[in-house]
Amino acid sequence: MKKISILGCGWLGLPLAKALIAKGNSVNGSTTSENKLSILKDAGINPFLVTVESDGISENIDSFLAESEILIIDIPPKLRTVDPSSEKKVFVEKIKNLIPFIEKSTVKKVLFVSSTSVYGDDNGLVTEETIPNPDTESGKQLVLAEKLLQENQNFESTILRFGGLIGEDRHPVKFLAGKENLENPDAPINLIHQKDCIAIIEAIINQSKWNELFNAVAPFHSTRKEYYIQKATEMNLTSPKFNSEKSNIQKVISSEKIENHLNYKFVLENY
Structure with a gap:
């Protein structure tokens, strides 16, 4: 049994915690909503109210990390309303504030949930050897946050960059249905x-x-047009319409390292 802390029991963190508990692990889970504490507790998670801000961190952080060997950081940057010209890197500052608490805790392994948005929209095949070139503020700050964790000698860090997230209750076609003049078909x-x-x-x-x-x-890279029209039909939604004149992105994220290094076979290849 491992003692694991998950910072951010949201869309991914909560079911992850449940899966880890089902395998016999003990899990501390954090939320920023007091109303959600009971949901975590009912799921068998040790619940903690933890808020990580750019100017400080809540006092529950020490208890949240106590006796844990592994910390999973799954908090989104949420920078859409942040002025990209601002000198203050809000998300990076959050990670900076968190690190001293990790250093003085029992945590020796950190898994940081990041995003393939750090690669921007460069054309071609993207692997872990590809140098990040983010074109969004969240992507830029994720790269800086990754570096802070990777360079710290007090614990070992693994960076996990996820592509677009989907699930039974979450699918991008729901936001694209009925829209017109969409780029990059x-x-x-x-x-x-x-x-x-x-x-x-x-x-x-x-x-x-x-x-x-x-x-x-x-490892499933259908075109946006083919995929979203198919999914709209399957879900009885109005098919989106694409503009073929606005098409210049050919980025394919390789899953080869995941498959070979972890000997991993994807649960669902055709979503």
């Missing part, structure tokens, strides 16, 4: 299902794959 999709996200994290923990970097995207 021929761009390959780079998606990953919640079930695969959880299984990959479990594989990293079980196989002790630390001080690593993984891209996690299902």
